[in-house]
Amino acid sequence: MRPITLLAQNLPQPQSGQRNYECIFHIQDNTHSVPALRFNSTSIQCQKTTGGLYAMSWLRIVCLLNDATGYRVQEAQVEVCVRDCVNDYRALSPRPFTFVTPYFTRIQPSQGPISGGTRVTIEGSNLNAGSYVSVRIGPQPCYFKKRNAREIVCVTPAGLAPGSSSVLVDIDAAELRNPEVKFNYTEDPTVLRIEPDWSIAR
Numbered sequence: 001m002r003p004i005t006l007l008a009q010n011l012p013q014p015q016s017g018q019r020n021y022e023c024i025f026h027i028q029d030n031t032h033s034v035p036a037l038r039f040n041s042t043s044i045q046c047q048k049t050t051g052g053l054y055a056m057s058w059l060r061i062v063c064l065l066n067d068a069t070g071y072r073v074q075e076a077q078v079e080v081c082v083r084d085c086v087n088d089y090r091a092l093s094p095r096p097f098t099f100v101t102p103y104f105t106r107i108q109p110s111q112g113p114i115s116g117g118t119r120v121t122i123e124g125s126n127l128n129a130g131s132y133v134s135v136r137i138g139p140q141p142c143y144f145k146k147r148n149a150r151e152i153v154c155v156t157p158a159g160l161a162p163g164s165s166s167v168l169v170d171i172d173a174a175e176l177r178n179p180e181v182k183f184n185y186t187e188d189p190t191v192l193r194i195e196p197d198w199s200i201a202r
Contacts, residue, residue: 122151124176133170142157
């Protein structure tokens, strides 16, 4: 277990008799304090402790990737470094990361009532890439249910008018478009008559 050193500027000089300095950490909405040892006007070292600060683990680090279009893409491990990229301060992902190109080729079923509510499956490849997905039928959102590498399942919204509408899929910043894939809104089914209209009571 190593102490934590905080670098700063113009730290106030302690007065005679002052003691009980603390390092206070605000991490993920939790506040932790540990005893501090003051060395000079530019650094404070936080004492070693077995308290909650060291028992706490970060479950995720979120970062936003830039556009990789035009770069040679290959698999690589994600490397996370704290200050220096040496073994004691570096972590490597257990699985490699790579960029892929998602696309879709069809929607099943390809038609449904204008009132919406049709559960449709959009088929393609690499559809589980990225962290965020949205689907629209025309201008309206298709209510997302689930996805994997080969398909996205959603429930159609109400249509604005009968006829075909474009299927629009967005995965993070990627806009997936296929002009050949349409969803056709039809008039809602109407019951005209029922036969027979009577039965024997038992």
